[in-house]
Amino acid sequence: MRAVAFTVDVDRDVNLACKGEICSISNGGKYPRFDSSARGLELMAGLMEEIGIRGTFFWEGRTAEVLLDRMDLKDIMRHQEVALHGYDHEDFTGKETGLPLDLGSTKTVLDKGTAALDRAFGKGERGFRAPYQRVTDILLEELHAREFLYDSSDTVELVDGKVRPYRNKNGLPEIPVCWSRDGRGKRIVSYLWPYHEGKRRITDYLDLVDGFQEGLLVIATHSWHPVESYCSGIRTIEDVNKEMNDLRTLLEHVESSGCELVSIAEHLRREDAL
Numbered sequence: 001m002r003a004v005a006f007t008v009d010v011d012r013d014v015n016l017a018c019k020g021e022i023c024s025i026s027n028g029g030k031y032p033r034f035d036s037s038a039r040g041l042e043l044m045a046g047l048m049e050e051i052g053i054r055g056t057f058f059w060e061g062r063t064a065e066v067l068l069d070r071m072d073l074k075d076i077m078r079h080q081e082v083a084l085h086g087y088d089h090e091d092f093t094g095k096e097t098g099l100p101l102d103l104g105s106t107k108t109v110l111d112k113g114t115a116a117l118d119r120a121f122g123k124g125e126r127g128f129r130a131p132y133q134r135v136t137d138i139l140l141e142e143l144h145a146r147e148f149l150y151d152s153s154d155t156v157e158l159v160d161g162k163v164r165p166y167r168n169k170n171g172l173p174e175i176p177v178c179w180s181r182d183g184r185g186k187r188i189v190s191y192l193w194p195y196h197e198g199k200r201r202i203t204d205y206l207d208l209v210d211g212f213q214e215g216l217l218v219i220a221t222h223s224w225h226p227v228e229s230y231c232s233g234i235r236t237i238e239d240v241n242k243e244m245n246d247l248r249t250l251l252e253h254v255e256s257s258g259c260e261l262v263s264i265a266e267h268l269r270r271e272d273a274l
């Protein structure tokens with residue numbers, strides 16, 4: 001089986017962790033912004049609707065609360081999988097904030113994030129991806145205790161063209177992003193940040209898809225990234241259109257190369273997924 005999950009983290013624009021603060025800010029200011037995320041969300045969900053594919057959207061709780069006042073989120077997500085991505089884009093490990101989250105704080109984040117998504121989308125079983133893909137044992141244990149469907153924060157190597165979900169030590173399914181080597185031997189991750197920042201071409205990711213032979217390949221990006229760049233700020237309309245055309249090229253390549261585009265939850269329901 002060659003399945004591909006296209007995943008989108010829907011979080012505050014160009015998020016950054018700050019020393020001594022649990023709550024992330026947006027690049028270039030002191031507070032979080034959500035405009036680029038909102039615009040990119042509409043574009044991406046629209047593209048996927050048009051092509052007819054189901055993706056997985058990892059929602060930060062606060063972003064869902066803010067965007068709920070501006071957009072019909074339930075309608076935008078009606079064919080998509082909704083999963084959780086923290087509440088205020090917390091760095092659970094404290095790597096950059098200096099504030100690792102203990103059990104009490106971890107529970108609070110999951111409570112608030114889940115409540116925000118319940119309000120926006122209705123109750124449901126969900127998966128999880130940690131902000132900055134940084135997890136702690138406390139977090140993974142708590143996700144398992146709360147019967148989250150899976151975590152998708154790890155990055156593993158694509159070995160002999162294969163990558164697949166596995167169970168972590170407490171039994172929670174882990175759905176990793178992967179990395180491989182490009183034709184020049186340089187590491188490439190199935191997370192599109194370098195593409196959006198002009199460090200890689202979309203064709204590099206078409207090659208990555210071609211090198212994938214078996215399992216579940218998880219491709220990851222952010223809703224704000226086709227609209228705003230970390231290095232160069234808000235994009236021009238021409239630049240946004242180019243980004244969206246490239247994403248279309250990638251998704252169409254995935255389909256035409258014989259891979260099935262699936263949501264993560266859908267893939268996990270299959271007998272041979274794990």
Ligand SMILES: [Zn+2]
Nearest residue numbers: 009011131132
């Ligand atoms: Zn994020």
